[in-house]
Structure formats: C-alpha cells, structure tokens
Amino acid sequence: MAKPNLRHADVVIRSAHLIDGTGSPATYGDVAITNDKIVAIGDLSEVSGSREIEANARAVAPGFIDVHTHDDRAVLSDPIMACKISQGVTTVITGNCGISLAPLASKLLPPPLDLIADRPESLFPDFSAYLNALDNEPPAVNLAAQVGHSTLRIGAMDNLERPATGEEIKSMRHQLDHALEAGAIGMSTGLYYEPASAAPTSEVIELAKSIRDARGIHTTHMRNEGDHIEQSPEESFRIGRDANVPIVISHHKVGGISNHGRSRQTLRMIDEASNYQAIAFDVYPYVASSTVLGVKRLETASRIVVTWSKPHPEMAGQDLSHISEELGCDLITAARALAPAGAIYFMMSEDDVQRILSHPKAMIGSDGLPHDDHPHPRLWGTFPRVLGHYARERGLFTLEEAVRRMTSLPAAQFGLMERGKLNVGSYADLVLFNQKTVIDRATFEAPTRAAEGIDLVMVNGRAVWENGAATGARPGLALRRQSLGQMGSNTTSGC
Numbered sequence: 001m002a003k004p005n006l007r008h009a010d011v012v013i014r015s016a017h018l019i020d021g022t023g024s025p026a027t028y029g030d031v032a033i034t035n036d037k038i039v040a041i042g043d044l045s046e047v048s049g050s051r052e053i054e055a056n057a058r059a060v061a062p063g064f065i066d067v068h069t070h071d072d073r074a075v076l077s078d079p080i081m082a083c084k085i086s087q088g089v090t091t092v093i094t095g096n097c098g099i100s101l102a103p104l105a106s107k108l109l110p111p112p113l114d115l116i117a118d119r120p121e122s123l124f125p126d127f128s129a130y131l132n133a134l135d136n137e138p139p140a141v142n143l144a145a146q147v148g149h150s151t152l153r154i155g156a157m158d159n160l161e162r163p164a165t166g167e168e169i170k171s172m173r174h175q176l177d178h179a180l181e182a183g184a185i186g187m188s189t190g191l192y193y194e195p196a197s198a199a200p201t202s203e204v205i206e207l208a209k210s211i212r213d214a215r216g217i218h219t220t221h222m223r224n225e226g227d228h229i230e231q232s233p234e235e236s237f238r239i240g241r242d243a244n245v246p247i248v249i250s251h252h253k254v255g256g257i258s259n260h261g262r263s264r265q266t267l268r269m270i271d272e273a274s275n276y277q278a279i280a281f282d283v284y285p286y287v288a289s290s291t292v293l294g295v296k297r298l299e300t301a302s303r304i305v306v307t308w309s310k311p312h313p314e315m316a317g318q319d320l321s322h323i324s325e326e327l328g329c330d331l332i333t334a335a336r337a338l339a340p341a342g343a344i345y346f347m348m349s350e351d352d353v354q355r356i357l358s359h360p361k362a363m364i365g366s367d368g369l370p371h372d373d374h375p376h377p378r379l380w381g382t383f384p385r386v387l388g389h390y391a392r393e394r395g396l397f398t399l400e401e402a403v404r405r406m407t408s409l410p411a412a413q414f415g416l417m418e419r420g421k422l423n424v425g426s427y428a429d430l431v432l433f434n435q436k437t438v439i440d441r442a443t444f445e446a447p448t449r450a451a452e453g454i455d456l457v458m459v460n461g462r463a464v465w466e467n468g469a470a471t472g473a474r475p476g477l478a479l480r481r482q483s484l485g486q487m488g489s490n491t492t493s494g495c
C-alpha cells in the first residue's frame with residue numbers, strides 16, 4: 001500500500017496485473033519506484049511519477065533469478081547481457097558445475113573450464129579481484145558468484161586423475177576460505193567432469209565444511225545423471241548431511257532412453273531427504289542438454305548438435321551424425337576431430353522434464369552457455385518458455401506459480417533478501433510482460449532469437465530492456481555473501 005504522505009515517485013507503473021512472486025493469485029494495481037526501491041504498491045491514483053508507465057493490465061512481477069548460469073565471463077565481456085535481460089532475468093548465479101574464473105592462475109584450461117575461460121588471462125588468481133572487476137565495470141544484471149571445485153583442483157593439484165591429498169585439500173580450503181571472505185556465496189561441484197571425477201565424496205565433504213563455516217551454499221552437477229542416477233542424489237545428500245550445508249542439485253534431469261521415467265524415483269528421494277536436510281534443485285525446460293563434446297554422452301543421446309569447435313568453427317550448428325557421414329567415420333572419431341568442442345544432446349524425455357518442472361521445489365535455471373557459437377536455445381529462451389509454453393499453453397502450473405519458481409523460491413534459497421517479491425522496500429528488480437503473448441522464440445535452429453512479450457525490465461530501479469532492445473544501462477551489483485541472508489531455506493509454500 002502507498003505511504004499516506006507519498007505524492008511523487010520516480011516511476012509509477014499503472015494498471016498492472018501484479019504477480020507478487022509468492023505464488024498467490026495476481027491482484028490489480030500500481031507500483032511506484034524511487035531510486036532503486038519499490039516505494040508503494042496498490043491504488044496509487046494520488047501519486048504522480050516523473051515517469052508514468054501504463055501497463056494496461058499486463059503483468060508486473062519481480063525480476064527473474066537465473067539460479068544456474070555460466071555467465072562468469074559474459075558479465076564482463078558482454079555486460080549488457082541481452083540474452084538474459086530480454087527474458088526478464090535481473091539476477092544470475094554464477095560459478096556452477098565446478099567451474100569459476102576465480103580463484104585460479106593456470107596456463108591450462110581443461111574442459112569444461114573452457115566453456116567459460118577462453119584464455120588464461122580470463123582467470124582471476126584472487127576472488128576479490130573478480131568481484132572488484134564487476135564493481136568497476138558493472139553488468140546490466142545482479143550477480144552472486146560461487147567458487148568451482150574443479151577450479152580449486154586445477155589450482156592445487158598436479159594431477160587431476162586422483163583424489164586430493166590432505167595437503168592439497170588444505171590448500172584448496174585455504175583458497176576457498178579466502179574467496180568466501182571476499183564474498184563468494186558457496187562452492188559448486190562438477191563431479192561428472194574429468195577434472196573432478198576422481199574426487200571422492202570425502203574430499204568434497206572436507207571442502208564443504210568451509211561452506212558451512214561461512215553459512216554459504218553448495219550446488220552440484222552430480223556425478224551421474226544417467227544409469228546411476230539414484231546413487232548421485234545419495235552422494236549429494238551425504239555431503240549435505242556430513243558437512244551440514246544446504247544442497248542444490250543442478251539442472252536435475254534423467255539422461256538416456258533406458259533411464260526415462262526414473263525422475264519419479266529421484267523426486268521421491270529428494271522429498272524424503274528434504275524431511276531431514278536442506279535440499280533444493282533447479283531445472284531447464286528442454287529435453288536436450290548441452291556441455292562440452294565428449295565421448296561419454298554419445299551413446300545416450302538420440303541426436304547431437306555441435307555448438308562450437310575450436311579446429312572446426314564452421315561445423316557449429318550441424319548434427320554430429322551428418323558430420324561423421326561427411327567424414328566417413330564413426331561418431332567417436334568425428335567427436336575427437338572436432339575437440340575441443342561443445343554439443344547439444346537430445347537425451348531426456350518430455351515426461352521427465354514436465355515431472356521435474358512441476359515439482360513444487362523446482363527452481364528455474366537456464367544453464368545457458370553464453371560463449372557458444374551456436375548455443376542451446378535455453379540461453380535465450382528458458383524463462384519465457386516456462387511462462388508461455390509450460391504455464392499458459394500446457395497448463396503445467398498457474399502463471400503465478402511459474403513466477404514463484406523464478407523469484408521468491410530462488411531468492412529464499414540463495415539468501416537474496418529484498419529481491420524475489422513485490423514488496424514495498426524491496427529492490428526494484430521488475431519485469432513488465434504480456435502474460436497473453438509471452439513466449440520463447442529461440443529454437444535449436446535459430447538459438448539466439450529474443451523472446452516475445454517481455455516489454456520492460458528494471459534492475460535496481462533502472463530500465464535495462466525496453467521496446468525489444470537493451471537500453472545500455474548497467475545497474476547490476478556484484479552481491480557479496482556478507483550482504484545476503486540465510487541460504488537453503490526450504491520454502492515450498494504457495495504451490
């Protein structure tokens with residue numbers, strides 16, 4: 001409600017379908033913003049705005065929080081972040097899947113670190129230097145950054161194909177503690193990937209104790225999302241229990257035809273474990289995954305599309321089966337010829353994707369890869385696809401519920417206080433969108449098309465996306481753990 005004496009605000013958005021982020025039914029009213037905060041919500045006919053915006057019954061919601069990104073370098077190299085603001089995203093969580101640009105000095109960039117670091121100079125030996133670089137050259141979106149376990153391993157170990165020794169763990173913990181002091185919000189693992197696959201559970205538990213001490217969060221790209229899908233959540237739960245840290249299972253999925261349907265079981269496991277510990281997960285709304293091109297996934301995918309290749313950039317966007325035919329070789333040989341490279345793997349079932357998306361704990365995370373030549377469409381399409389395709393067209397959940405999974409739920413999980421809800425006093429991270437038309441336009445063939453129906457996006461009170469284009473404003477903040485609230489809150493109300 002408006003403060004009784006409020007007469008004027010910087011911006012007033014009028015006649016909006018207000019979706020507050022909690023999952024509650026939308027209401028009708030106005031929103032006033034002054035500086036970087038929401039100052040009034042309700043009937044604001046008595047309040048004038050330096051700028052007046054007529055919403056005409058379009059939706060106004062809290063800005064979306066992309067909980068799973070690989071935007072670590074993109075926020076510096078392409079700070080306008082059109083791929084995200086065009087979807088209504090106002091905050092991104094980086095440092096996922098075990099990889100972060102800091103803290104590390106290394107000449108080698110083993111995959112998947114090469115998904116975010118294109119050369120050794122893109123690394124930061126010190127985590128505070130990374131955050132300071134963002135303070136000096138801010139992006140359009142807010143960011144909260146994790147430290148990658150693989151990044152720590154690459155820095156501390158001469159050989160990644162074995163467990164870390166006690167000394168190496170000590171050295172990694174020292175680096176991690178330092179990064180947490182600088183403002184990192186936690187640590188991610190990518191136990192599936194080669195730089196970390198030799199790490200035993202006990203190594204991660206030791207490191208996660210630093211996360212506990214700093215009251216941070218632990219996210220994980222699990223060791224296996226295919227044939228051994230049930231063992232992986234068990235490992236994640238154990239890390240959470242033994243180190244006493246909140247866990248986020250990243251991009252939850254079940255890969256490989258023979259495993260389709262097993263999300264029934266994994267979701268049951270997550271529900272069960274949630275009775276005893278803080279567990280959360282995120283998901284992207286597609287049946288195809290994307291990462292580096294490696295031989296491991298070739299058999300589980302029904303179709304593979306190349307997203308980039310260092311030796312053969314001209315192959316980006318082509319099917320690997322087509323390339324192997326052209327070269328007259330098998331898929332493995334073709335994949336080796338293209339490496340280092342990236343790919344899209346069609347390997348999930350629509351039923352599993354919908355089952356995971358519909359779970360009340362499901363947060364939305366794009367997992368977009370911003371440096372790929374021909375990226376997975378999730379980079380540009382994730383959020384409008386959940387709103388337009390899965391909520392409006394498929395009726396998987398209400399629009400209010402879709403918004404909750406992108407706003408208050410992740411805000412509670414990552415301690416993003418004063419974000420994620422339409423509240424007086426909250427930061428004015430807002431999106432104005434047309435709930436009747438919003439839809440993703442990025443496809444596997446044309447993956448960098450901006451979504452439709454996202455009409456205005458504000459970050460900290462400033463418009464960053466308007467009339468189908470970036471405004472050029474870069475009001476994003478590098479959020480430090482010290483300024484955030486408790487992480488790992490298991491809020492599932494409102495579904």
Ligand code: ZN
Pocket residue numbers: 096097190221250251
């Ligand atoms: Zn991952």
